[in-house]
Amino acid sequence: MPSVAGAPPYSSLLGKVYDGPQPEAIQWVTAATANGCTLLTPKVPFCSTPCGGSAVCVAENTCKPYAASQTLGTVTANGLATQSGAATFTMDPVANAYQPPAAVRLAYPVYREGEKFELVTSGSAFAPSFTIGSRGVAALDLTTSPISLAQNTPLPLAWTAPAVPGSKIHIKLDISHHGGSKGKLDCDLPDTGSTTIDAGLITQLLNLGAAGYPTIIMTRSRAGSAAVTAGRIDLVAASTVEKPVNVPGIISCTDTSECPMGQTCQPDLTCR
Template sequence: MATGLLSAAACGGGDDGGTSVGGSGGTGGTGGSGAPMFRGECASTDEIGVFIVQHEPDYSVVSGEVLSGVVPSKILFEVGTEGDCTLWQRKNPFCDPPCKPGDTCDQSGACVPYPMPKSVGAVSVSGLAKAVEMAPMSYYDTNMPHPAFAPGAAITLKAAGGDYPGFTLYGEGFAPIAIPNETWTITKGQPLTITWTPDSSAPHATVRVRLNIDQHGNSPVELVCDVKDMGTVTIPASLIDQLVGFGVTGFPSGHVSRHTLDSTNVGPGCVRFEVFSHVLGDLQVAGHIPCDAATPCPMGMTCDLMTGTCL
C-alpha cells in the first residue's frame, strides 16, 4: 500500500493527504519546554517522503514511503492566491524523445532517474488506538482500529534510520471531520462558502479544502484553502473565476480534511508526517454536465469522452 504513495494523484476519489503545497520543513523537534514543535509541511520541490495516519469515513490506515529524490510531476506551481486560498498547478513534464524505462522527465524537459524507495529503518507510531511497528521498506498497517486516534491524543512517529538517518515527527488526534449533506456549486462571479463542524481538541490542527474541476487537463489546477478550524471558509469570487478559467472537465472533486502537519529534512530532501481525517464533498460547476462511459448525458446531448463533458 505504501508503494506509489508519493506518486499517487492528489486529486483522485481518495486522499493520501495530497501533495505538499507549502512550508520548508525543519530540523528541530521540541521546544525548550519539551513540547513538540509542529513544523508544517514540506515544499513540493523538496518532498521525498511522507508518512500518514489516515482517517476515512469507513476505515483508518497508517502508511508511508521515502524515496531517493523528488518526483518531478509532483512539483506544484502557484498560479493565483487570495487570503487563505491558493491555486496550485501541476505541470506534467514532457520529454522528446521519451525517457527510457527507469527514467522520468523533469520540469526542464530532461530525462532523470526515477526516484527509488529508500529505507529509514524500522518506523514506530505511538499515541494511536494501537501501537504501530513497521519494518523497513514495508511502511503500512491496514489492520487499524477505526478510528485510529482519539481527540487530543499525542502522536509520535520515530524512524530508527537506514539509508537515511533516523528522525522523530509529531501529530495530534482530533474529532473526525464532518460536513453538512449539501452540494457545493461553483458559479462564475460568485464566492463559495464551505462549512464543517469545528473542533478544538487539537491545538495544532487546521482544515484544508481542495477543489479540482479540471480532471482531464494536461496541466490541471487545484484550489487549496488552508484555514483555522473555525467551521467555515469563503472562497473569493476572483479565485473561483480563475479556477474556472483554467478549464472544466470531467467529474469535479471536493475534499475537506482536518490535519496536523510536521516535517523534517532527511537525506536529500524533506519528509512529511500528516495525521488527517478526510471526507469527500458534492461539488458541481454551474453549466457543466460531466459524463463518462458509465454515466450517459441527458437526452439530446453527447459525451465527449476526452474531456468528460456533455455537449
C-alpha cells in the first residue's frame, strides 16, 4: 500500500473467509447517481427486540445472524516477493484469519504490475483444496493536489494510469465520518487516469454536513476468484491512497489550542 498521511508505503497480506456475506448494521440508501458515482445516505433500522451479539438488525424488526469465519487449511502463497528473497511461504489460520507468519516479511512492492501470484489451500471441511490467483497492480499515484470541494463545482481528479490493463478504481469520499457519517460518495470507475465527480453530487454531499479531517480514499484493484460449494472466494490485489480534502468553513482540530481565538475544538474535531 502507498503512504497514508505521510507514513512510508508498505505491503500487507490478510485473508479471511466466511460462510456468507456479512450483514451490516448501517444500510446505505442511494440518494443520487452520476457518471459512475453514487451519493449514499445512512439508515439504521430499528429492532424492538435486541438482536444480541450474534446477529445484527438489518431491517425493521429483522435480525440476521453474522456470517461465521471458516478455515481453508494451510495456505501456500506463490509469486509474492519477500525481504528474504523467497517467493513461496505458507500461512496457517489464527482465529480463522490468514497472514504471513512472523518470520516472513513482505517486500515493497510485493509484486510487479501484471505479474501473476496465487494462493493454494490444503483444504478443509468447508472447502476442498483449490487454487486462486490474481495479478499485481501498480502503486496508485493520485496526482491532484490540493483536493478542494466547493458548492456547485465539479471535482476533477487525476492519477497515473496503469501500464497493464485490467484494474479498476474505487473512490470513497466521506467528509463527515468523524462526526457520525451523514453521507458519502462511492465511485466505481475504469482505471483511465482521470475522472470528474459531478458538481451536483458534490453540492449534495456538502449540504449533508462535514466533520474534522475529511479525506478521500482511492483504491486501484484487480481480483481473481474461485468457486466453492458455499459460493465464491475473491483474491484482491489492491493499492490504496488516502488524502486530506479541503471543505469550505471546516477547520480541523484535535485540541482547542489548534483553533482560532474564541473557538473551541468540538467532538466532531472541528473548530467552532
